[in-house]
Structure formats: C-alpha cells, structure tokens
Amino acid sequence: MNRYYYDFHIHSCLSPCADNDMTPNNIAAVATLAGVNVMALTDHNTSKNCPAFFQAAKKHGIIPVAGMELTTAEDIHVVCLFEELEDAMAFDEYVDSRRIKIKNKVDVFGQQLIMDGEDNVIGQEDYFLSNATQITIDNARQEVERFGGVAYPAHVDREANGIIATLGVFPQEYGFNCAEFYNENKIEEYCEKYENLKDKRILVSSDAHFIWGIQDKRGYFDVEDEPYSSEKVRKEIFRILRTVVDG
Amino acid sequence: MTVEKLKNELNLKAVCLADPEREIEGGYVGDLLSWVMGKAQSGNVWITIMSNMNIIAVASLTDVACIVLAEGVQLDENVVNTAKLKEINVLQSDKSAFDLAAEISDLI
Numbered sequence: 001m002n003r004y005y006y007d008f009h010i011h012s013c014l015s016p017c018a019d020n021d022m023t024p025n026n027i028a029a030v031a032t033l034a035g036v037n038v039m040a041l042t043d044h045n046t047s048k049n050c051p052a053f054f055q056a057a058k059k060h061g062i063i064p065v066a067g068m069e070l071t072t073a074e075d076i077h078v079v080c081l082f083e084e085l086e087d088a089m090a091f092d093e094y095v096d097s098r099r100i101k102i103k104n105k106v107d108v109f110g111q112q113l114i115m116d117g118e119d120n121v122i123g124q125e126d127y128f129l130s131n132a133t134q135i136t137i138d139n140a141r142q143e144v145e146r147f148g149g150v151a152y153p154a155h156v157d158r159e160a161n162g163i164i165a166t167l168g169v170f171p172q173e174y175g176f177n178c179a180e181f182y183n184e185n186k187i188e189e190y191c192e193k194y195e196n197l198k199d200k201r202i203l204v205s206s207d208a209h210f211i212w213g214i215q216d217k218r219g220y221f222d223v224e225d226e227p228y229s230s231e232k233v234r235k236e237i238f239r240i241l242r243t244v245v246d247g
Numbered sequence: 248m249t250v251e252k253l254k255n256e257l258n259l260k261a262v263c264l265a266d267p268e269r270e271i272e273g274g275y276v277g278d279l280l281s282w283v284m285g286k287a288q289s290g291n292v293w294i295t296i297m298s299n300m301n302i303i304a305v306a307s308l309t310d311v312a313c314i315v316l317a318e319g320v321q322l323d324e325n326v327v328n329t330a331k332l333k334e335i336n337v338l339q340s341d342k343s344a345f346d347l348a349a350e351i352s353d354l355i
Contacts, residue, residue, distance in 0.1 A: 074299055137299065159279075167301045168280030 002225050004233060005217035007031065008040040008065065009079055009154060009180060009205035012049045016109035016129055018209040023119040024049060024056035026211060031062050035217035038237060040065035040081050040205075044130040045099060047082075047092040048114050048123075054085055055117025063230045065237075069154055070095065070144075071130060072137045077154035077161040079180055079205075080144045083238045091147040098134040101127040137163070141175055150241045152178035155207055156197075157186040170196040177244055178203055184218060201245050248355050250313045250336045253292065257340065257350055259315065262327060265334035269312045271355055276344050280305050287311050292351055294344045300326050306335045313337065315351075317344040 010027055011018035024041075031039045039062050041053040050066040057064035066088030070078045082088035104112055104127060112125035135143055144151035153163040156170060156179045164170055170179065178201040181187050187204075191197045206215040223236045251267035253259065272290035277283045278297045287293050289310040295302060298320050306314050313336035316322070320339065322330075330337050340347055 074297065159281075165279055165281045167299060168284045168305055169301065171301065 001222050003220050004037040004063070004223050004225075004237070005035055005220045006038040006040075006203075006237070007034070007036045007205050007208075007214070007217075007219075008038075008067065008081060008203060009042050009069065009207045010039060010214065011043055011069075011207070011209045012041055012053065013111070013113040013115065014046055014049045014125065014129070015043045015209065016104060016112050018043075018110070019211065020111060020113065021211050022209070024052040024115055024117065025059070025119050027053065027214070028056040028060035028062045028064075030211055030214045031057075032060050034214050036062065036214075037217075038063040038065060038221075038233065040067040040079075042067040042069040042079055042081075044069050045071055045095055045133055046125065046129055047088040048125070050085055050088050050092075052115045052117045052119075056119075059117075063233055065234060068092065068095065070135065070140060070151070071132050071161070072135055072140055073132050074137050074166055075132050075161055076137050076163045076166050078137070078140045078144075078151050079154045080140075080149050080151045081238075081241070082147065082149040083234060084148065087148040091144065091149060094143070094147065095133060095135070099127065099129075100131055100134065102131060104128040137167070137171075138174055150178070150238060152176045152180060152200075152203070154180050155182040157181050157183055157190055164190070164194060170194045170200075172196045177201060178241060180205055182207055199245050201241065201243075250338070253313070253351065253354065254338055256354055257347075259338040259340050262316065262322060262337040262339050263330040264336055264338075265331060266336055269336060271312045273355070274348065274351055275311070276348050284308060292355075294347050294351075296320050296344065298322050298326065300329060302326075303329045303333055303335050307333050315340065315347055317342060317347050 114123035274292040275287040316339040
C-alpha cells in the first residue's frame with residue numbers, strides 16, 4: 001500500500017481562460033514539484049490536449065488521467081474522469097456534437113491551443129469552449145458513465161458554476177458519488193449545511209488556470225499497488241471513486 | 248393584482264395555474280437558485296430562465312406567487328407534473344427577463 005497524492009482538476013492552454021504557459025510539459029513538471037503523483041487534465045468541454053498530456057506526464061513521472069470539465073445546460077461545472085485515454089476521446093467527440101458553437105473571440109477569451117507531447121502547437125479550437133453544452137445536469141453522470149468514466153460536480157464551494165450556487169442544494173437524485181471542493185477549509189461548513197454531502201467522497205483539486213495555481217499536494221488515496229504499474233494505480237483509484245461512501 | 252390577471256394582461260402561457268387567485272406583491276429576477284432562495288420574497292413574481300426541477304422546490308420554499316419563465320424556456324414533463332402536485336403557479340413567455348420585468352413593474 002502506498003500513498004498517492006492527486007489533483008484531478010487542471011486546465012491547459014486549450015481552455016480559453018487558462019494561460020498559454022499551461023502546456024502539457026509545464027503542467028506535468030510543476031505537478032512533480034508540487035508533490036502530486038496522479039493528475040487529471042480537465043479542460044472546458046474538451047479532452048483534445050489529453051494525448052499530449054499523457055506523453056508529457058510519462059516523461060515527468062506523473063500518472064496521467066484523461067478528463068474534461070463539462071459545462072451542463074444549466075451552466076454547472078462537472079468533472080469527468082476516464083480510466084482510458086481512448087474513452088475520454090470518444091466522450092470528447094460526443095460532447096462536440098452537443099456543444100453550442102459560438103466563434104471564439106481570441107482578444108476577449110484567449111487562445112485555445114492544441115499541443116503535441118513536445119509542447120508544439122498542432123492546432124486550435126475555433127469555437128468558444130467554456131459555454132454551456134446541451135447536456136443537462138440530470139443526464140451528465142449517465143452520459144459520462146456510458147463512456148466508462150466517473151463524473152462529479154466541480155468546486156461545489158464556489159458561486160461561479162458550482163452546483164449548490166446554481167441549484168440551491170446538492171441534489172441527491174442525480175446520483176453523484178463524489179463532490180469536489182476548491183477550498184478545503186469550507187468542507188466542514190458545507191457538509192453541515194448540506195445534508196446530501198455527508199455520504200459523498202469529498203475531493204480537493206486546484207482548478208489551476210495558471211502555473212502558480214497548481215497547489216501543493218493535498219488530497220490523497222492509499223492504494224494497493226503491488227506489483228506496481230501506473231495502470232494498476234489508476235485502476236485502483238477509479239475503483240475507489242466508484243465506491244459508495246457509507247453515510 | 249392576481250396571478251390570473253397578470254397572465255391575461257401580458258398574454259402569458261399558463262404552464263401550471265394551480266392558484267389563479269394568488270395576489271402578487273413585487274418581484275424578483277434571477278437564475279442562481281441559491282440567490283433566489285435568499286432574496287425572493289413571499290408573494291413575488293419570480294422571473295427566470297432556469298428550467299431545472301429545483302425551481303419548483305425554491306418557489307415552494309420562498310412562497311413566491313408565481314414563476315414566470317422567460318425566453319420561451321420549456322419545462323420537462325416531470326417538472327410540470329411536480330408543479331401541479333405542489334400547486335406552484337408557472338407562467339411562460341417568449342419575452343426576455345428584462346422586458347417581462349419592465350412590463351410587470353408597470354402593471355403592479
């Protein structure tokens with residue numbers, strides 16, 4: 001059994017609001033410095049930088065997880081994580097078909113750069129990525145699970161795009177098993193105030209849009225990892241994420 | 248002014264008119280339900296574009312006189328059924344929240 005620190009909410013230069021310095025290799029290198037072992041790339045409504053992130057992460061000794069931060073039709077942010085890169089890319093293609101396509105205004109929102117594993121720009125997304133998709137909050141989890149992933153509400157302690165600020169409660173009926181906090185100091189207050197959080201697996205992640213936003217190691221999982229392989233660690237973490245917490 | 252009179256005056260569509268005689272006092276405009284829960288007052292007309300089921304819970308909790316859905320927002324059948332069950336007045340219009348607020352403000 002070994003301890004693995006995670007950060008499951010990071011934006012790359014593909015997210016319009018993220019800094020262009022958030023290249024796959026910069027993210028992976030800073031994650032190493034921050035003491036993080038497992039990291040998920042979760043750009044707004046896209047996973048197109050995940051293949052590059054996988055290559056970069058391997059170079060820097062980080063176990064990568066392919067992900068996305070989905071914006072639902074209600075403007076709620078949902079973290080979507082996939083055990084396999086291919087599953088994330090299939091989900092990415094599906095989300096593409098459910099996006100509301102508005103041309104990106106680079107001067108206002110910033111560039112949306114797609115990179116390779118060496119941080120070379122190999123493309124860009126022409127349509128604004130962060131706006132609401134046509135996927136509703138009551139369908140989000142099932143849609144992600146259909147592609148083999150895990151989904152849970154992002155930064156529930158934030159006013160902007162948090163599920164509690166938007167819907168007024170943490171709804172039980174959508175079947176989320178986990179909830180993400182941005183600020184770990186708010187966990188106790190929220191769990192007391194919102195009954196439905198009590199039986200949720202609480203995760204903390206940095207939601208970094210800039211290099212300096214990548215936080216030092218916080219959340220962790222103790223994982224049975226013998227005989228060691230990154231595949232095994234990732235598989236075990238997904239098993240934990242899918243396990244229902246006793247209330 | 249009653250909810251039914253408001254519906255007729257502004258030619259709103261009745262999605263669920265459970266209590267047509269309910270009196271209206273003032274209004275609130277907002278889509279973030281945590282804000283609406285804290286700010287909307289009993290008897291208000293609440294104008295929103297949010298269509299999630301939780302609008303019914305928030306309307307019930309705040310005791311608003313009616314919900315007015317702006318921009319032609321449609322509710323799922325199960326949301327309409329819950330509104331009927333909880334006896335929440337829900338009206339709808341193709342107009343924007345701004346135009347609706349201005350027109351309602353003139354009337355009440």
